[in-house]
Amino acid sequence: MSVLLDLQHVSVRYRSNPAGIFSVKDLLTTMAHPFQTKEILNDISFTLQQGESLGIVGRNGSGKSTLLRTIAGIIKPSKGQLTTNGSIAPILALGAGLEQELTGYENIRLLLSLYGRKINASSVEKIAAFSELDDTTLRQAVKCYSSGMLARLTFSISFSQHCDIFIIDEVLAVGDMGFQAKCMQKISDLKKDGRSVIFVSHFPDEVEKICENAILLEQGKLIYQGSSSAVCQEYKNLF
Amino acid sequence: MPFINQLYALSKRNVILRYKHSLIGFLWGFIKPFIYLLIFIVIFSAQFSSVKNYVLYATSGILFWFFFSNIVSQGIQSIIQASGIIKSVKLPALLFPMAEVTTELFNLALALMVYFIVMHWFGMVYTVNLIWLIPVLFIFSVFSFSIAILMAAFNVYFRDIGILWNTIQPAIFYLTPIAYTEDLIPEKFSWVIRLNPVYYFIKLFRYPLYDAAAPDMRLFIQCTGISALALCISLLIFYRLKNQFITAI
Numbered sequence: 001m002s003v004l005l006d007l008q009h010v011s012v013r014y015r016s017n018p019a020g021i022f023s024v025k026d027l028l029t030t031m032a033h034p035f036q037t038k039e040i041l042n043d044i045s046f047t048l049q050q051g052e053s054l055g056i057v058g059r060n061g062s063g064k065s066t067l068l069r070t071i072a073g074i075i076k077p078s079k080g081q082l083t084t085n086g087s088i089a090p091i092l093a094l095g096a097g098l099e100q101e102l103t104g105y106e107n108i109r110l111l112l113s114l115y116g117r118k119i120n121a122s123s124v125e126k127i128a129a130f131s132e133l134d135d136t137t138l139r140q141a142v143k144c145y146s147s148g149m150l151a152r153l154t155f156s157i158s159f160s161q162h163c164d165i166f167i168i169d170e171v172l173a174v175g176d177m178g179f180q181a182k183c184m185q186k187i188s189d190l191k192k193d194g195r196s197v198i199f200v201s202h203f204p205d206e207v208e209k210i211c212e213n214a215i216l217l218e219q220g221k222l223i224y225q226g227s228s229s230a231v232c233q234e235y236k237n238l239f
Numbered sequence: 240m241p242f243i244n245q246l247y248a249l250s251k252r253n254v255i256l257r258y259k260h261s262l263i264g265f266l267w268g269f270i271k272p273f274i275y276l277l278i279f280i281v282i283f284s285a286q287f288s289s290v291k292n293y294v295l296y297a298t299s300g301i302l303f304w305f306f307f308s309n310i311v312s313q314g315i316q317s318i319i320q321a322s323g324i325i326k327s328v329k330l331p332a333l334l335f336p337m338a339e340v341t342t343e344l345f346n347l348a349l350a351l352m353v354y355f356i357v358m359h360w361f362g363m364v365y366t367v368n369l370i371w372l373i374p375v376l377f378i379f380s381v382f383s384f385s386i387a388i389l390m391a392a393f394n395v396y397f398r399d400i401g402i403l404w405n406t407i408q409p410a411i412f413y414l415t416p417i418a419y420t421e422d423l424i425p426e427k428f429s430w431v432i433r434l435n436p437v438y439y440f441i442k443l444f445r446y447p448l449y450d451a452a453a454p455d456m457r458l459f460i461q462c463t464g465i466s467a468l469a470l471c472i473s474l475l476i477f478y479r480l481k482n483q484f485i486t487a488i
Contacts, residue, residue, distance in 0.1 A: 014486045073329045075485055096327035099252060101259050106252075113248030114328050116241035 002085060004164055004196050005048035005071065010080035012041040012063075012070055012220075040066045042220045043080070048165070050086075053187070053197035055207035055214035055228050057235045062217040064200050065093070068167050071198065086164030086196075090115055093169040096154060104128075104138035104145075104153055111157050123160060131156035132179070147174045155179075159186055166190060169200045184210070204232035245330065249338035253313075254345065268346050269353060272301045279418040290420055292362035292449070299448040300417035300441050302354060306347045307383045307437060308408055313339040314387025315394045315401050322488040332481050336387045340380055347376075364451035371447040371454055378466040379440045385469035392473075392480040395487045415441055436465050 015035045041063050048054055056064050069075045072088050090097070090111075097114070098107050108127050112119045128138055131152040137145075145153070151174045158166065168187075175183065187197055187210055201207050207214055207228050214231035216224040216238075224234045258264040279297045287293050317335035318325070325332065355363075394400035415437045416424075424432055432438050439462050446454035 015483055069326065069485070072327075074326065076482065090329075091327045093327060097324045099256070099323075101256055102252065106255065110248050110252050111328075113244045114324065114330060116245065 002050050003047050004050050004084065004086045006081075006083040007047070007071075008045050008081040008083075010041060010044045010070060010077040010082055011039060012066055012075055013037050013078040014040050040220050041070065041077075044222050045080075046215055046222065046225060048196050048198065050164070050196060051191060051194045052213065053191055053199060053211045055211035055231065056198065056200045056217065057202070057204065057207060057214060057231060058217035059238065063220040064217055065169060066220075067217065068169055068198065068200065071165075072167060084165075087162075088165045089158050089161045089163035089167060091167045091169055093154070096169075098142050098150065098154065100143040101141055103141055104133060107142055107153065108138075108157055112160075115161065117161065127156045127160045130159065130182075148176055148179070151175045152179055155183060159190075163195070165196045165198065167198045170202065173201070173203065204235055208232050242334075245334060246338055246341060249334060250341040250345065253338055253342040257342075265346070265349070269350060272298070272305055272350065275301050283418055287420065294361040295358055295363055296420075296445070296449055297418055298354065298358065298361075299445050300415070302347065302350055303379065303441060303444050304412060304415065304417055304437070306343055307379070307386075307440075308412070309346070310336075310339055310343045310380075310383040311387045311390065311404060312408070313342075314384070315390045315404055317387075318391050318395055318484065319398075319488050325488060326485065332484055333388060333477070336384060336391050339387065340384050343383075344376075344380065363448075366447075366451045368447045368451060368453050372444070375440070375443050375447070375454065375459070375462070378463050379444075382436065382440065382462075382466040382469050385466070385473040388477045389469075389473040392477045395480070395484050411435060411437060414438075417441060436469075439465065 015037055044067065046054070056067065058064050066075065068091055070077055070082065071084075072091055073084070074091075097111055099110060102110065105124065105128075108124050109119055112123065117123070128135075131138075133149060133152055137149065142150070142153070155175070158168075166187075187199075190197060197210065199207060199210050211228040213226065214228040215222055216231050216235050218238070224231055254265075258267060261267065276294070276298055279301075280294065283297075284293045290296055314336040317339050318332055321335045324330065355365075390400050390404060414432060414435050416432065421432070421442075439458060443454050443458055443462050446452050
């Protein structure tokens with residue numbers, strides 16, 4: 001078993017604008033300093049083994065998405081060390097990266113090329129089949145899609161990748177029961193295949209079902225780490 | 240080469256998106272310069288009856304002006320508009336303004352095809368010197384790209400930059416000898432024109448297109464210098480600013 005992902009004391013700082021100063025008028029009337037450095041993630045350390053699936057739970061705004069973006073390499077940590085040994089599939093968030101005006105097919109092709117994959121008829125066909133969206137739907141602009149349809153499309157595109165680590169940011173919730181079951185099946189297939197999954201959700205039951213281990217974030221700090229059932233219990237105790 | 244594929248995919252998206260839901264689509268790309276040309280002919284051609292082949296003169300300027308101004312206008316917005324993609328896929332931010340350049344190169348290629356045919360009736364001479372268009376276009380693309388990324392980087396933090404560009408764009412247009420000739424400018428104001436970098440490039444384009452001659456080598460080297468300098472400065476500033484992009488878009 002090799003370590004795919006290793007975070008050592010990772011911190012991420014943002015320059016934020018807490019006073020809400022967006023214009024010269026705001027600046028003159030509030031007389032506050034417009035930018036402050038805000039610590040979004042503070043001293044996070046954990047590892048991800050090959051074939052392991054890790055759940056991330058925490059309140060809204062506790063830094064989950066920032067953590068996922070840091071893992072995916074989109075945000076550079078301002079402190080600490082992040083090592084990845086393996087390819088990471090793009091973040092799966094609802095409708096992430098989809099171009100509203102383009103059709104489903106056009107989006108599949110665009111995203112596949114942006115992910116650096118080769119496109120051919122069969123890869124597009126496979127994604128369309130997995131999403132269970134019909135041909136007419138896929139020829140429509142994505143802006144007309146319902147959130148469940150968006151989830152199907154993003155999920156299918158991301159799952160078509162051959163990557164070592166899959167990052168799933170709450171998308172299961174909006175799909176219908178049939179599709180949720182299909183995704184659960186896909187995730188367990190991936191795990192059997194030796195791939196790792198990082199799963200963010202607000203549903204402790206799902207996290208317990210999918211993940212062996214989990215971490216709990218609170219205000220950018222990792223406050224609890226362990227088996228998913230223990231972490232979910234801890235998470236429920238927050239409220 | 241994933242980079243080339245990414246660039247191609249983004250440029251294709253730009254071409255599709257630009258004229259989505261429009262009835263005549265990419266024809267609009269021809270109509271805009273054509274309307275400007277008509278205005279110039281109506282207003283200025285009597286004024287400039289001394290200018291040989293006025294239509295050819297004006298068009299050779301208009302085409303490349305729009306090439307430049309489109310790259311800058313769209314390049315400025317390209318990064319903030321791509322916020323969804325930037326937040327979910329690891330991509331170099333420079334890719335987005337770069338895709339605007341390739342999109343415009345594609346549009347310009349279409350326009351030039353029409354231009355080469357139509358300008359036959361307006362006194363265009365076809366010579367080997369037209370080959371010079373390729374290197375000149377290359378350095379002009381680099382220059383346009385540099386201006387675009389510089390403004391795009393600042394525009395992420397201050398959306399005033401986009402508005403500023405829309406405001407000063409007509410001024411720069413009229414400060415460039417596109418519809419009029421250089422000798423129209425009074426001697427004491429000629430330095431104003433010379434401060435405008437676009438002026439040098441438009442002048443350079445007119446050697447092969449209008450005069451059917453090889454470009455003046457000194458001017459060519461000057462323009463290459465302007466492009467290289469602009470690229471260095473812009474890249475330097477862009478790389479300093481890009482780390483915080485994700486917090487601002």
